[in-house]
Amino acid sequence: MNSTTKAAIGIIVVAVFAILTLHCGGIVTGSAQNIPTTGAAALQQSGYQNTTDTTNPGTEIGQTRTIKLSYDGSQYSPAEIRVKQGTKVRIEGDPTTLRGCMLVVNIGGYNISKAIRSGDNVIEFTAEKVGMFPINCNMGIGDGKLIVESS
Numbered sequence: 001m002n003s004t005t006k007a008a009i010g011i012i013v014v015a016v017f018a019i020l021t022l023h024c025g026g027i028v029t030g031s032a033q034n035i036p037t038t039g040a041a042a043l044q045q046s047g048y049q050n051t052t053d054t055t056n057p058g059t060e061i062g063q064t065r066t067i068k069l070s071y072d073g074s075q076y077s078p079a080e081i082r083v084k085q086g087t088k089v090r091i092e093g094d095p096t097t098l099r100g101c102m103l104v105v106n107i108g109g110y111n112i113s114k115a116i117r118s119g120d121n122v123i124e125f126t127a128e129k130v131g132m133f134p135i136n137c138n139m140g141i142g143d144g145k146l147i148v149e150s151s
């Protein structure tokens with residue numbers, strides 16, 4: 001490969017990082033692809049801690065848990081949403097921080113992909129599947145987790 005080709009590749013790499021950074025408002029550090037996604041073993045293995053979402057830990061089957069989801073510039077907030085199996089989950093996305101590519105919120109394993117817009121910002125589902133599920137934008141950024149514990 002000659003020096004012109006190397007220079008061109010270098011420029012492309014820099015441009016891609018710049019676009020990712022501008023687009024999502026943060027540096028790409030995503031590790032979501034490495035999250036174990038199913039079962040109690042996955043939960044234990046991950047050694048997760050719920051440090052940011054302790055608002056309503058006692059929610060029981062059939063009750064609704066409401067979470068306000070925003071983006072702090074590098075990650076979803078709360079970073080972890082933990083509920084018991086059977087909980088009705090209502091995620092209210094914050095359209096003022098979920099912008100650019102971050103406005104599309106995906107919850108892997110639950111087949112959820114929702115564009116958060118003012119007046120149309122609610123994701124609702126029942127947490128039937130136990131495990132840990134990544135919450136990401138379409139570019140795999142956001143590093144959020146949905147943790148569903150067996151009831």
Ligand SMILES: [Cu+2]
Pocket residue numbers: 023024101102137138139140141
């Ligand atoms: Cu993004």
